[in-house]
Structures are given as C-alpha cells and as structure tokens.
Amino acid sequence: MVKLSWWKWIFILLMPYVILMGFLVPLGQGITELSPYVVYPLKTNKLDIVGYNTRFTEGQSIRAWLKQGDYHIEADNIIVRDERHASLIFTIPGFPDTSKNDGDLSLVMDTPDGPLVLPSAVNLAAVKYPDSLALISSQKWSTNKLAVRAESNFNFPFRNILGETIRNTYFHVPLWFAMILLFFISVLKSIRYLQKKQIEDDAKAESFVLIGVLFGILGTVTGSIWAKFTWGSFWSFDVKQNMAAISLLIYGGYFIIRNSLQDPDAKARVSGVYNVFAFVLLIPLIFIIPRRYDSLHPGNGGNPALGSQDLDNTMRIVFYPAVIAYMICGIWIAQLRYRIKLIYNNIY
C-alpha cells in the first residue's frame, strides 16, 4: 500500500472530478446565428435565429423581446421550425429613446429551459420620420421588468464565439495560477538557500522553476489552441501572448546560468540571486504592462477577467477545484523531480 500525504489524495480526488465535470456537463442554450442584422422601425421584421442546444417545440410557451436599455418590445409571433430554428416576428413601433435615432438592440428570449440572451443582436436602422410620430410610437416600448424563467438545468453558460471552448477555462487558466505558485515557491527556496546555504534548497528551487516553466509552456500551448478557435490564429502577437513568451525567456536565462557554472556553490548562489531578481521583474511584465495595451485577452484592454460574464456559479464549482488540483499537481511533480535528481546525484 502506497502511503501518500493527505494533500496528494486531494489531487487524486479533484483531478478526475475536474476532467469529468469539465468535459461532460453540457453547455446551456444559446443563439449562434441571427439574420438579418438590421431591423426597420414602423415595419414588420422577421428574424431567423439558429439556436445551440436549444429545444424549441411548437406550442411551447416561448416569448421573445428586443431590448435597448430599459425599453423593450415583445415579438408578435414566433414560428418554430425545428428544435434549433425559429423565426421571430417583430413590429418595431419607432425608436425607444427619442434622443437617439439608432442603436443596437439585444434579443432576449424566455424558454422553458431558461433565458436566452444575444447582446447587440440587431441594429435599428435610422429612418427619417416626423417627430410627432416618434413621440407617439415611443409610447409603445414597454419599460416593465422582463419576466424570464430561471435556468432549469445544470449547464455551463453559452457565450458567443467561445461556444464549447469555454471548457478550456478549467485547463488553461489554472496552469498559469499553478505556474505563478511554483515560481513563488522556488523563490522562497532560493531565499532560504541564500540565508542558510543548504544545497538541497537550491536543488528544490531548480525543480520548482523547471516544472513552472513546463506549466508555462503548457499554458502557452493551451492558450494558443484556444486562440486559434476564438481569435482566429494560433499566435496573433497579442500583448498577453508576447508577455508569456518573454517570461519563459527570462526563466530560460535561469537554466543558461546554471549550465555555464560548474562549481555547485557558485551555481546555487548566482542562479538563486537571478531567480529572485527574475521573479520580481516578472510581476510588472505579467500584471502591470499588459493592462496598458489593447488585447483580446480577458483582463486586458478593458475586458473583464473572471467577472460574472466569464465565470458563473456553475463554472466556479469546477474552476476552483481545478486551480487547487493543478497547484497540487505542480508541487507533486516538482517534488518527484527533486527526488529523482537526488537519486541521480547519489549514484553518479
């Protein structure tokens, strides 16, 4: 019987949970296509929608609204063609806000499975018509609170563009969290070495840096696969991607220093000092500088990071265990690698 520390059992329990939940929990319903993109006021507009994971059926109580700010207008009629296709008939009375004469409308639908929202779904065309008519027609936009049924199934949220790739949140993001933790632990070990001069601390620091770099490479790879499906190419020279590459280069320098020194004490001292120096200079590189640049990555250029839009409660119950599991995984691998190194050094 193998005896393991309690925290390793946590990893053994959490990792299958994360993988199973991450891949098996279905995605919620969403709208992938909508045409046309423009609706005209004072006319009857027919919008064809294509749903994802939707279960439209004839005779279901489905309702739909076009919404701008607090104003909304309900669909006159909904023609269901099959589970994923439906047509919505809207008669737009005029402009909801008489001060503006164009703008985007969001589509909100209410189905037995829960709400369906497509932000900025259609554009309300600017059409010239008498002011008096605008005033009259603005009366018809309702400002009552929308009554929408709550989500009934256990789903991950559907987000446009992201689609099924939202599952990568559990595999890409925790890698970076774990990488930062591993680098931090290695800095602590390096500082301990510089204080106490125990060569074991240096060997531990090296193992943690090595596994941290491995996690960084995996994070870059998973990120660039994700980018291929959401941003359009594997590497789009986004500031976040470039900074990830630069930080890996900085840690590449750590191994170059180690390889160029023979004396174990000098190796431990110089690389330990460099490790502390590199980690502290990594902080502006990862956390401060990218915020000043336009980026597609969440958390930069005004995009929210881990906000309610990206991470709802169903995702949190997988995401947080994933973070813990990856951190334990990294520490475990680094310890194993340290012990292998120790055995290797004893033999040779």
Added chain:
Amino acid sequence: MVREILGLLLKDVKTEWRNKQAISSIALYLFSIILVLYYALVRIDRMIWSGVLWLVLIFLAINTITVSFSRDVKHRHWYFYTLTHPLSVYFSKAVYNLILLLVLDTLAILLLGLFFNIPVVDWPLFLITMFLCTSAISLILTFVSLISAKTGDQPVLMTILSTPLLFPVLMSGSRLCLVSLRLIQDSNYFKDVLSILAINMITFALTVFLFPILWRD
C-alpha cells in the same frame, strides 16, 4: 558610504579619462551605425525614427555595460571587497554607467538630429522618458553584468539575460517615446511613467538586497 561611492565613481571616471578607451570605441560604433543608417535609409519618417532610436539605445547600453565588472582586473575585486561596502561598489558602477549612458544617449540623439531630424514634439516628456529609461536600464544591466561576470564572462550571456529583463522598460519607454512624438494619442501616459518609475524602485530595492550576496565569492 556616500564618500565611498564618490571615491569609486571618481576612480572609474579617472580610468576612463586616462585611456578614453570605452567611450571612444562606443562613440565610434555609434557614429558608424548612424552613418550606415544614413546611407541605408536616406530619409526616415517619425515612426522609423523612434524605432532607430530605441535600437541604437539598446545596443549602446548592452555594449557599454557588459564590460563594467569584467574590465577591472580580477584581483581588484578582492581589493574593493576588503575596503568598501558591496553596495557602494554597486552604486558607483550604476551611477557611472548612468552618466556614461546619458552622455552617449545625448550623442546618439544629436547625431540622429544631424543626419536626419529630431521629430520630438513634447520635449519634457521625451527627456523624462529618456532619463527614467536610462536609469532603469543602467540599474538592471549593471546587476546582470555582475551575474555574467560571475559566470566567467561569456559574452553571449549578457545579451541573453538582459533583453527579456529589459522588456518591461523598453515597452513602456517606446510607448512614451511615441506619445512624445505625437504618433499615438494617449491621455493616460502618466501610468507608463509611473510604471518605469516603479521598475526603477523595484530594481533598486532588489539590488540592495541581492548585490551583497552575489558580490561575495
């Protein structure tokens, strides 16, 4: 300690003044680079001017500072070690490198102005950027040059280690430079100034902690 720093600084300046080897070779290098650029580019617009300036500055900085520890005879480090506090060695080198780099930067900008033009619009911002970036570069590179001296003076090591470490400074600096040339509009450029200042302070604090450990053999 201030006296020690000044003494070591004066010693470096004096050695430099006696043989004028470093400054004249770097100045020659700078002149030939800009001459090559003049014949290769003929005329440069503002966007390329900023790129050329930063390239010249990086190469100047790396070439100048690489030698700052390895230039001294090996045993002289022992001598300093017995006489002075390690931090005064570091700061005398860093201040010396800063002064040298500022002189060379000014020379580079003047030469660029002579051969091409100086399209700077916002001079105060430009000068502040140059000063802050140069001081951050000299602080970081002085430290890295000691690391590379400790690993037996491999010339490649300095370049490999310094370029990624300088990246945050270069990103904010080149962005501020573009703002000062009025090539991009940015009402929040103060944040970039702050981040370079923060990098200066972080590096300062780190080296106070780390340099004495590294200095001791």
